[in-house]
Amino acid sequence: MRPVAVIGAGCTTFGEKWNTSFRNLFVEAGMLALEDANLSGEQIDAMYVGNMSAGRFVEQEHIGALIADYSGLASHHIPSTRVEAACASGGLSFRQAVIAVASGMEDIVVAAGVEKMTDVATGASVDTLAGAADREWEGFAGATFPGLYAMIATNYTHRYGLTREQLAQVAVKNHFNGARNPIAQFQQEITIDTVMKSSLVADPLRLFDCSPITDGAAAVIVAPLDRAREFTDTPIKVIASAQASDTIALHDRRDISTLDATVAAGKRAFEMAKLTHKDIDMVEVHDCFTIAELCAIEDLGFCPKGQAGKLTAEGVTALDGDLPVNTSGGLKACGHPVGATGIKQVFEIVQQLRGEAGRRQIDGARIGMTHNVGGTGATVAVHILEV
Amino acid sequence: MSVARFWRKIPQRYNLVGTQCTTCGSYFFPPRTFCPECRRAGVIVEHRFKGTGEVVTHTVVRSASEQFEQMTPYVLAIVQLDEGPRVTGQVVCAPEEVKIGMRVKPVFRRISTDGESGVIYYGTKYIPDE
Ligand SMILES: [Zn+2]
Numbered sequence: 431m432r433p434v435a436v437i438g439a440g441c442t443t444f445g446e447k448w449n450t451s452f453r454n455l456f457v458e459a460g461m462l463a464l465e466d467a468n469l470s471g472e473q474i475d476a477m478y479v480g481n482m483s484a485g486r487f488v489e490q491e492h493i494g495a496l497i498a499d500y501s502g503l504a505s506h507h508i509p510s511t512r513v514e515a516a517c518a519s520g521g522l523s524f525r526q527a528v529i530a531v532a533s534g535m536e537d538i539v540v541a542a543g544v545e546k547m548t549d550v551a552t553g554a555s556v557d558t559l560a561g562a563a564d565r566e567w568e569g570f571a572g573a574t575f576p577g578l579y580a581m582i583a584t585n586y587t588h589r590y591g592l593t594r595e596q597l598a599q600v601a602v603k604n605h606f607n608g609a610r611n612p613i614a615q616f617q618q619e620i621t622i623d624t625v626m627k628s629s630l631v632a633d634p635l636r637l638f639d640c641s642p643i644t645d646g647a648a649a650v651i652v653a654p655l656d657r658a659r660e661f662t663d664t665p666i667k668v669i670a671s672a673q674a675s676d677t678i679a680l681h682d683r684r685d686i687s688t689l690d691a692t693v694a695a696g697k698r699a700f701e702m703a704k705l706t707h708k709d710i711d712m713v714e715v716h717d718c719f720t721i722a723e724l725c726a727i728e729d730l731g732f733c734p735k736g737q738a739g740k741l742t743a744e745g746v747t748a749l750d751g752d753l754p755v756n757t758s759g760g761l762k763a764c765g766h767p768v769g770a771t772g773i774k775q776v777f778e779i780v781q782q783l784r785g786e787a788g789r790r791q792i793d794g795a796r797i798g799m800t801h802n803v804g805g806t807g808a809t810v811a812v813h814i815l816e817v
Numbered sequence: 818m819s820v821a822r823f824w825r826k827i828p829q830r831y832n833l834v835g836t837q838c839t840t841c842g843s844y845f846f847p848p849r850t851f852c853p854e855c856r857r858a859g860v861i862v863e864h865r866f867k868g869t870g871e872v873v874t875h876t877v878v879r880s881a882s883e884q885f886e887q888m889t890p891y892v893l894a895i896v897q898l899d900e901g902p903r904v905t906g907q908v909v910c911a912p913e914e915v916k917i918g919m920r921v922k923p924v925f926r927r928i929s930t931d932g933e934s935g936v937i938y939y940g941t942k943y944i945p946d947e
Contacts, residue, residue, distance in 0.1 A: 570940065572878060574885075585917070632880070682903065
């Protein structure tokens with residue numbers, strides 16, 4: 431396999447973008463990535479587009495072709511493929527692009543993610559997102575997506591003695607980081623009190639424990655490492671790409687509070703990169719709910735099971751801590767346009783490794799990790815990037 | 818949930834009919850037609866579950882999809898059936914009553930409806946079994 435690098439990255443602002451259409455969102459992110467890599471459209475060999483549910487959010491399928499067309503590439507007839515794995519769609523589209531370049535099959539490949547979620551009412555989006563779990567045996571019984579993560583939180587709290595304040599601190603930290611990210615949906619700092627006084631969604635999770643409904647798109651461009659300097663002075667090497675799956679239903683998991691797919695993908699990524707946890711300067715993890723961030727830190731092996739709440743409360747995962755987690759603000763504050771999230775995570779790490787993260791910048795960042803989860807843990811993608 | 822998808826699962830939903838792999842003895846609910854352990858060597862037969870079990874974890878859903886909106890707040894749990902498999906279902910009790918480790922037994926109940934004049938879906942819920 432040949433070494434692969436990210437040579438360009440772009441992202442729209444995240445939020446409720448009622449004046450922008452699905453296709454325009456993508457085009458905006460794609461143009462930013464192309465400009466960043468100093469590329470013209472004719473140089474693109476292939477595209478992968480992460481998208482969870484355009485069919486239900488905007489009643490549009492056949493996303494691969496649509497995106498290629500509105501990127502002005504219809505007459506180039508490039509292969510353009512939609513990748514779907516619920517909220518891990520973006521992470522998987524990045525992995526597919528990396529595989530395509532590593533294999534030697536393609537040279538310049540766009541990996542994108544896009545979701546337009548605010549064109550339907552909240553009840554309909556809750557139902558669409560519930561499709562990331564087992565529709566026939568979880569959704570049928572009335573399980574919502576927050577409800578399933580809430581059951582992880584209940585089980586976790588019972589076993590590890592997590593406090594409600596420790597859980598809230600995850601949201602407080604991520605809003606602090608989001609307030610320093612110009613693309614973030616929420617740019618206000620919050621306090622533990624804000625979280626504790628917000629309305630209950632699914633006990634014990636409150637509104638401020640949950641990532642929002644978001645519109646947004648992100649795109650990155652990957653190329654063979656030995657060609658990367660044609661386009662950029664700071665190529666970002668992709669030194670690990672791992673993916674794992676697990677049961678679709680939460681009730682079938684070996685352990686309700688451990689995402690075994692995260693454990694497996696994380697282990698494979700560290701082996702592939704030949705690195706240990708101490709080598710990672712920062713990590714973007716899938717915090718669709720506050721409890722998910724704690725599980726991710728533990729399941730990736732950064733601390734023993736049950737300890738992440740304490741570490742968070744002590745500031746270890748803050749911007750100035752030993753292991754900054756979700757410098758972008760995470761899904762919680764930056765926003766969670768489901769299909770775009772995995773690519774936005776890569777975008778954030780690329781910015782950090784290039785030293786372009788502004789008020790969120792981690793000094794001397796050299797190696798970063800992304801962790802993207804589909805459903806309640808049925809799909810996980812983990813990547814490690816190095817400047 | 819489409820009508821067809823619902824009707825074809827009526828035996829399982831109404832009577833907790835799952836399966837067992839007689840090769841390794843594992844029980845499956847929801848039913849599986851393929852044993853993850855024995856793979857093609859697994860011999861799968863139907864099994865009717867007693868439906869009694871224990872709450873492994875729980876929540877109170879307060880914000881639901883349209884189909885379940887008028888039932889909020891409702892208690893949702895993962896129940897470990899006595900035969901081994903776990904299942905997601907609603908527990909008919911007050912929100913503050915549900916506890917991890919609580920014994921439950923099955924009841925036949927209305928689960929949801931498709932709008933005001935739509936199909937009514939029935940299935941299994943759980944009640945405390947002290
Ligand atoms: Zn078997």
